[in-house]
Amino acid sequence: xxxxxxxxxxxxxxxxxxxxxxxxxxxxxxxxxxxxxxxxxxxxxxxxxxxxxxxxxxxxxxxxxxxxxxxxxxxxxxxxxxxxxxxxxxxxxxxxxxxxxxxxxxxxxxxxxxxxxxxxxxxxxxxxxxxxxxxxxxxxxxxxxxxxxxxxxxxxxxxxxxxxxxxxxxxxxxxxxxxxxxxxxxxxxxxxxxxxxxxxxxxxxxxxxxxxxxxxxxxxxxxxxxxxxxxxxxxxxxxxxxxxxxxxxxxxxxxxxxxxxxxxxxxxxxxxxxxxxxxxxxxxxxxxxxxxxxxxxxxxxxxxxxxxxxxxxxxxxxxxxxxxxxxxxxxxxxxxxxxxxxxxxxxxxxxxxxxxxxxxxxxxxxxxxxxxxxxxxxxxxxxxxxxxxxxxxxxxxxxxxxxxxxxxxxxxxxxxxxxxxxxxxxxxxxxxxxxxxxxxxxxxxxxxxxxxxxxxxxxxxxxxxxxxxxxxxxxxxxxxxxxxxxxxxxxxxxxxxxxxxxxxxxxxxxxxxxxxxxxxxxxxxxxxxxxxxxxxxxxxxxxxxxxxxxxxxxxxxxxxxxxxxxxxxxxxxxxxxxxxxxxxxxxxxxxxxxxxxxxxxxxxxxxxxxxxxxxxxxxxxxxxxxxxxxxxxxxxxxxxxxxxxxxxxxxxxxxxxxxxxxxxxxxxxxxxxxxxxxxxxxxxxxxxxxxxxxxxxxxxxxxxxxxxxxxxxxxxxxxxxxxxxxxxxxxxxxxxxxxxxxxxxxxxxxxxxxxxxxxxxxxxxxxxxxxxxxxxxxxxxxxxxxxxxxxxxxxxxxxxxxxxxxxxxxxxxxxxxxxxxxxxxxxxxxxxxxxxxxxxxxxxxxxxxxxxxxxxxxxxxxxx
Numbered sequence: 127x128x129x130x131x132x133x134x135x136x137x138x139x140x141x142x143x144x145x146x147x148x149x150x151x152x153x154x155x156x157x158x159x160x161x162x163x164x165x166x167x168x169x170x171x172x173x174x175x176x177x178x179x180x181x182x183x184x185x186x187x188x189x190x191x192x193x194x195x196x197x198x199x200x201x202x203x204x205x206x207x208x209x210x211x212x213x214x215x216x217x218x219x220x221x222x223x224x225x226x227x228x229x230x231x232x233x234x235x236x237x238x239x240x241x242x243x244x245x246x247x248x249x250x251x252x253x254x255x256x257x258x259x260x261x262x263x264x265x266x267x268x269x270x271x272x273x274x275x276x277x278x279x280x281x282x283x284x285x286x287x288x289x290x291x292x293x294x295x296x297x298x299x300x301x302x303x304x305x306x307x308x309x310x311x312x313x314x315x316x317x318x319x320x321x322x323x324x325x326x327x328x329x330x331x332x333x334x335x336x337x338x339x340x341x342x343x344x345x346x347x348x349x350x351x352x353x354x355x356x357x358x359x360x361x362x363x364x365x366x367x368x369x370x371x372x373x374x375x376x377x378x379x380x381x382x383x384x385x386x387x388x389x390x391x392x393x394x395x396x397x398x399x400x401x402x403x404x405x406x407x408x409x410x411x412x413x414x415x416x417x418x419x420x421x422x423x424x425x426x427x428x429x430x431x432x433x434x435x436x437x438x439x440x441x442x443x444x445x446x447x448x449x450x451x452x453x454x455x456x457x458x459x460x461x462x463x464x465x466x467x468x469x470x471x472x473x474x475x476x477x478x479x480x481x482x483x484x485x486x487x488x489x490x491x492x493x494x495x496x497x498x499x500x501x502x503x504x505x506x507x508x509x510x511x512x513x514x515x516x517x518x519x520x521x522x523x524x525x526x527x528x529x530x531x532x533x534x535x536x537x538x539x540x541x542x543x544x545x546x547x548x549x550x551x552x553x554x555x556x557x558x559x560x561x562x563x564x565x566x567x568x569x570x571x572x573x574x575x576x577x578x579x580x581x582x583x584x585x586x587x588x589x590x591x592x593x594x595x596x597x598x599x600x601x602x603x604x605x606x607x608x609x610x611x612x613x614x615x616x617x618x619x620x621x622x623x624x625x626x627x628x629x630x631x632x633x634x635x636x637x638x639x640x641x642x643x644x645x646x647x648x649x650x651x652x653x654x655x656x657x658x659x660x661x662x663x664x665x666x667x668x669x670x671x672x673x674x675x676x677x678x679x680x681x682x683x684x685x686x687x688x689x690x691x692x693x694x695x696x697x698x699x700x701x702x703x704x705x706x707x708x709x710x711x712x713x714x715x716x717x718x719x720x721x722x723x724x725x726x727x728x729x730x731x732x733x734x735x736x737x738x739x740x741x742x743x744x745x746x747x748x749x750x751x752x753x754x755x756x757x758x759x760x761x762x763x764x765x766x767x768x769x770x771x772x773x774x775x776x777x778x779x780x781x782x783x784x785x786x787x788x789x790x791x792x793x794x795x796x797x798x799x800x801x802x803x804x805x806x807x808x809x810x811x812x813x814x815x816x817x818x819x820x821x822x823x824x825x826x827x828x829x830x831x832x833x834x835x836x837x838x839x840x841x842x843x844x845x846x847x848x849x850x851x852x853x854x855x856x857x858x859x860x861x862x863x864x865x866x867x868x869x870x871x872x873x874x875x876x877x878x879x880x881x882x883x884x885x886x887x888x889x890x891x892x893x894x895x896x897x898x899x900x901x902x903x904x905x906x907x908x909x910x911x912x913x914x915x916x917x918x919x920x921x922x923x924x925x926x927x928x929x930x931x932x933x934x935x936x937x938x939x940x941x942x943x944x945x946x947x948x949x950x951x952x953x954x955x956x957x958x959x960x961x962x963x964x965x966x967x968x969x970x971x972x973x974x975x976x977x978x979x980x981x982x983x984x985x986x987x988x989x990x
């Protein structure tokens with residue numbers, strides 16, 4: 127480059143040997159100084175085209191840097207050297223740069239380290255810095271005229287900005303930037319692919335991920351273990367375990383990271399059993415698990431409740447020396463808690479070497495998950511006595527504990543602590559607050575927590591929608607969902623599950639169909655939970671055909687979806703179809719759960735299939751390996767009691783392997799009321815009220831039993847006892863969807879704008895019903911009170927909803943009504959008469975099942 131000094135030639139040779147030929151460059155760091163201190167005495171490299179910098183300033187800028195901190199363009203020569211050599215060097219370097227800019231990499235893109243060069247030659251590795259203050263005028267002019275893209279950005283620069291976008295959670299920008307990178311013919315490296323696959327995975331962008339996979343094969347990186355692991359993780363996050371498995375099998379050298387990736391992928395896709403198989407195979411091939419591997423394997427045990435396998439892994443953790451790792455210990459606590467072994471979880475916690483905030487929080491979550499919210503609260507206050515400050519995750523755990531036991535006062539106290547710590551605007555904390563207040567039946571406080579501040583994320587919206595639904599305000603949940611769209615908050619799968627539950631709660635069939643269409647249009651990968659919610663929504667909105675269509679059109683339905691469909695048949699009284707589907711489920715080797723059998727026994731109860739129900743109950747443990755739960759006994763007692771086998775039902779309760787609760791006795795009390803057995807009913811009621819004196823159902827059932835037997839004064843005494851003890855029964859509410867809007871009615875609420883027209887319609891119908899032979903039934907205590915004139919006579923909420931539907935829709939339109947309580951005998955008879963008088967189909971869902979009324983008869987056959 128026109129430099130002939132012996133010193134320079136010597137230094138050039140030295141740099142060629144060590145740094146792949148850097149012409150007119152120097153690196154005044156300790157490594158070079160030690161080898162050639164004599165050259166450093168004569169050469170003082172400086173930054174920029176014409177700038178001067180002292181030795182100390184240069185050393186301060188370059189000290190400790192391992193990058194190629196190449197200094198180019200200007201050198202101060204010893205006294206006697208002609209300055210023309212210096213100018214010629216500067217001139218030639220810039221001339222070479224502008225002669226073909228495409229041969230240089232542009233490093234200015236998102237450059238953070240000032241010591242890194244602005245430009246670097248692709249082949250010779252020559253480097254340039256730009257000093258805007260001292261660049262020659264002709265250089266500045268040429269740079270201004272340089273066309274965009276004339277100097278390519280290097281892969282290093284692309285990776286830097288990709289990483290920044292991931293850090294900022296701008297995943298769509300990562301994908302767009304990768305496409306642009308390909309357009310500019312920049313070859314990606316392993317870091318590029320890892321970052322882009324992480325984008326794709328977080329967005330569940332399966333097709334985009336597959337395109338990246340093709341590019342990986344084209345660039346011959348498919349055998350790289352780190353890229354392979356990133357591919358496995360991406361496919362897992364996109365829910366494609368088959369693709370993840372194929373990538374894993376194609377890797378020639380599978381290290382512990384690859385094995386850990388496929389184990390974690392199986393866990394993410396809900397295949398805990400397969401994950402454990404991989405964990406065993408990994409060890410058979412002689413690969414030692416890492417701490418991350420142990421965490422993934424323990425999470426797999428948690429997902430499939432594999433307690434024995436988890437205990438074996440615990441032994442391995444102890445022998446490997448990984449037990450002191452915080453993440454492993456936390457995973458152990460979580461595994462034992464989810465597998466129902468809370469004492470083992472506590473033992474792990476107590477044996478930990480140090481108790482930091484993470485392990486305290488894990489144990490609080492463990493107690494909350496096991497339904498021991500009181501112990502979680504005790505542990506939380508004990509943690510504070512140890513002067514360990516809670517973080518936002520701790521607050522979420524302790525709020526979950528409050529929600530699990532409806533501890534409203536404790537929840538309010540925790541809320542105050544959250545305010546003092548400044549976590550009230552965190553999305554997850556706010557959603558936990560909303561959930562806690564909703565589960566404590568304080569919906570207004572839930573609303574206040576939701577409305578704090580200006581913006582909240584999708585997690586908080588989901589919690590509020592779920593809270594409204596849980597508290598019986600499904601119509602408000604639907605309104606909130608519409609507001610969510612107006613504010614352009616993108617829903618996720620949890621949102622869709624929550625809003626489908628809201629539609630189901632108020633029989634909003636049209637809104638449910640629109641949500642279903644939105645799910646299909648959005649391109650979301652519909653998971654099994656959303657499929658089960660779709661089935662549940664359609665069935666609870668009275669459209670069993672659409673529920674079955676959603677079931678058969680979904681691919682790879684799991685146990686939850688099959689169970690949802692069996693439950694749908696059950697509440698519609700189609701017991702034989704429920705049993706057929708259950709047999710098909712077993713033939714396809716689907717895993718059955720305890721919930722599946724709750725649905726089967728419920729189907730048998732609604733359809734009076736006593737022999738079938740008894741057969742499946744006997745096979746429960748020996749054939750299907752399911753231990754009977756309290757819910758199973760409740761269903762069987764209901765089945766036996768309804769057909770009049772009261773003594774058999776009572777004997778079943780006495781022979782239960784575990785202590786029964788008030789619900790079990792109340793179920794038998796309801797059967798006593800059906801069959802008018804006062805003597806047994808009194809005995810059963812005494813046990814039910816002793817176990818749960820604050821539950822209204824025991825008082826109501828007993829008073830109705832007395833009323834049905836004409837024992838008025840005893841019924842009145844039980845009624846007054848309930849009032850004196852301040853035990854309130856939930857008010858009866860009904861919902862009907864008319865013209866895309868859900869209308870709510872209750873017996874004593876006259877707030878509906880058309881309530882007078884509704885009452886007028888019911889009066890007109892009552893006159894026609896009497897002409898047709900209708901006689902009021904007085905099987906309930908409140909009915910008896912009304913007939914004796916002791917309370918104001920009013921229509922039950924389901925009749926109000928039906929009358930509103932009749933005056934608001936064209937003749938012949940089917941009506942769908944939902945009630946939160948069981949329909950009474952008088953309303954059941956009334957709706958049969960109304961269906962015949964007006965010539966309409968009327969579908970009513972009460973707290974137990976569906977009633978399809980048509981032409982004066984009901985699908986339940988008066989057996990409900």
